[in-house]
Amino acid sequence: KAGVTQTPRYLIKTRGQQVTLSCSPISGHRSVSWYQQTPGQGLQFLFEYFSETQRNKGNFPGRFSGRQFSNSRSEMNVSTLELGDSALYLCASTPGGLGHTGELFFGEGSRLTVL
Amino acid sequence: SQQGEEDPQALSIQEGENATMNCSYKTSINNLQWYRQNSGRGLVHLILIRSNEREKHSGRLRVTLDTSKKSSSLLITASRAADTASYFCASSPLFGGFKTIFGAGTRLFVKA
Numbered sequence: 001k002a003g004v005t006q007t008p009r010y011l012i013k014t015r016g017q018q019v020t021l022s023c024s025p026i027s028g029h030r031s032v033s034w035y036q037q038t039p040g041q042g043l044q045f046l047f048e049y050f051s052e053t054q055r056n057k058g059n060f061p062g063r064f065s066g067r068q069f070s071n072s073r074s075e076m077n078v079s080t081l082e083l084g085d086s087a088l089y090l091c092a093s094t095p096g097g098l099g100h101t102g103e104l105f106f107g108e109g110s111r112l113t114v115l
Numbered sequence: 116s117q118q119g120e121e122d123p124q125a126l127s128i129q130e131g132e133n134a135t136m137n138c139s140y141k142t143s144i145n146n147l148q149w150y151r152q153n154s155g156r157g158l159v160h161l162i163l164i165r166s167n168e169r170e171k172h173s174g175r176l177r178v179t180l181d182t183s184k185k186s187s188s189l190l191i192t193a194s195r196a197a198d199t200a201s202y203f204c205a206s207s208p209l210f211g212g213f214k215t216i217f218g219a220g221t222r223l224f225v226k227a
Contacts, residue, residue, distance in 0.1 A: 043217035055213045106157035
C-alpha cells in the first residue's frame, strides 16, 4: 500500500502570496489531519477532515483553510503569507471510522519558506 | 498551549545505554501514543497505550502511563546510533473532538 503523499515537498514563497499544499492519504483512509511544525512552537494541530467535513480545527487565523475531496485527498491553503508561516506542514491519515485506535500515518511533509 | 510537556528537551547517551523520556498531558485521554521523527521528515508511529493500560512493551520499547498524574514515559533499552531522532508523545483527548495533540518532543542523540 502506498503511504501518505504530500506535494510539493519544498517551496519558497514571498510575503503576501498564497500557497496550496496537497495530501493524498493511504488508500481507504477517510480522515486527514494537518499539522504545522516549527522549531519554536513544535507540532501544532491545524484541522482534521473526515468524509469531506471538517470535524475539528486548531487555533490558527482564518488565513489557514483546508478542504477534503470525495476521494479523501485534502488540500490546505494559506493566504497572505507571513514570515512566521515558514514551517514544515505535515499531513496524516487514519481510517477514521469508529473503533479506530487513532494511530496517525504521516507523510514526509511540505517545507514552506516565506521570504 | 495545545501541547503537553516533555522532558528532557534533549538527551545524549552512549550506545548500549537506556534512554528515558517523559511526557505530561493536560486532559483526560482515550490513548497516548509515541512517535519518532528523523530530522525534518515525517513522523513514524512507535507504540500506543490505552487509557486503561499501565504498561506496554514493543521490542526495545517500554511505555508506562499514569492517568492519575497525566504522565507517560518511554524507555528505549540498549540504544543504538540509529535511534538518534526526535521522539514525541501524542494524546487523543477523551473529549474535544477528533484531534491528536503532540508534546514538544525530546531530541535523542546516541553516540556510537
